[in-house]
Amino acid sequence: MANEANPCPSDIGDKIEYGGMGQEVQIEHIKTYVTRSSMDTGKAVIVVQDIFGWQMPNTRYMADVIAGNGHTTIVPEFFVGEEPWDPAWDKSTFPEQVDAVLRYLKRQCHAQKIGIVGFCWGGIAVHHVMTTYPEVKAGVSVYGIIKESEDVYNLKNPTLFIFAENDAVIPLESQSHGFVHRKREDCSPADKPFIEEVRRNLIEWLDKYI
Template sequence: MANEAKPCPCDIGDRMDYGGLGQEVQIEHIKSYVVKPSSGSDKAVIVIHDIYGWTLPNTRYMADMLAENGYIAVCPDFYVGKDPWSPTSDWSKFQEWCEDKKPTVINREVEAVLRFLKEQCGVHLIGSVGFCWGGVAVHHLALNYPHITAGVSVYGIIKEREDCYELKSPVLFIFAEKDEVVPLEQVSVLQAGLKEKCSVDHQVKIFPEQSHGFVHRRREDINPSDRPHILEARSDMLHWLNKFM
């Protein structure tokens, strides 16, 4: 997630022409984007958006990709109707905007989605995937929801909790080598802490020459040199979920 010094440059590579294959539904008190695979499935992934919110075409594109690989994908509005950040917003107001949108204060919404998936979709295995703000949220879920079987945190770290290395479920952490939002120094601290304190499967992977947002916010056809890294990261995401689900 963005920090005070380096605001999140997640507005690069927008897939604004993408419409999505799923539908918007009401899940208790929150709106959500839900897309299901062509054949039935008892596996689902909670897709957690970045600061630009649940309607962003890029994020729905990733949800659709998960559905194409056999998962029910649900992307809830974790801001619960509050305005997401906008590329035109005043970055000097970013921390103020964040105050009531903490990625670690989402339990009520998570519980509603879990009920929906189990009671209305017949799901038995649930994973999570999140980007930037959502990557922090995935880390939070792995610390608090052991029955969420696997997580993929993409450029997101919880730093303020002493127990942030004590994962309860497997997590793949994906980072970019040239990410000014989550610098390599923070990634190194995470790696060391997980090595010392984490007893479940985990992996930290750093993609060379990439910058923040590359997995979901950069079109794979923008730059030929980026394409292999984008596709590899997405493949890693799917392989991790498949391994534990």
């Protein structure tokens, strides 16, 4: 299972070759990857990267999949100007980064309803956002650790937590940490149904609550 000493208990996995459908956009002091939905639904989703950074093609692919289902997506560089995740990362800047992203989605993308999805470290970020920002209407935390705190259950809106068998919390049979976005769908016939099921659940959750 992931923990603070070992926040991502797997290697980088299958790094896919993927160019992306979106574009990089500078938002105030934050670099982002934005994919506009072809449908004007007024819905947007923040996609938070794992420890391998905002330029990881697997994360951008997942953002584009979500955008293809009617949600403008944005992948912010929450590790601003730094290497991928470090325990010394300054968490105090995170709220102002989230605020900047929300302003952009509302003012520039005309988002009326906003959700958030995060992988690994990003799943931790989702949990924090969902206990802090009532304007974010739905969250999906994918194999992010649940940190013990007084407000750990004080979720403002519906939040889906997805884990794998090796995470030992909410098992999904035979799958390991990182399987939703760091395994290729064609890696083995046995893996494909699990990957497709969880990706479908993720989209259905967003569709239902935002």
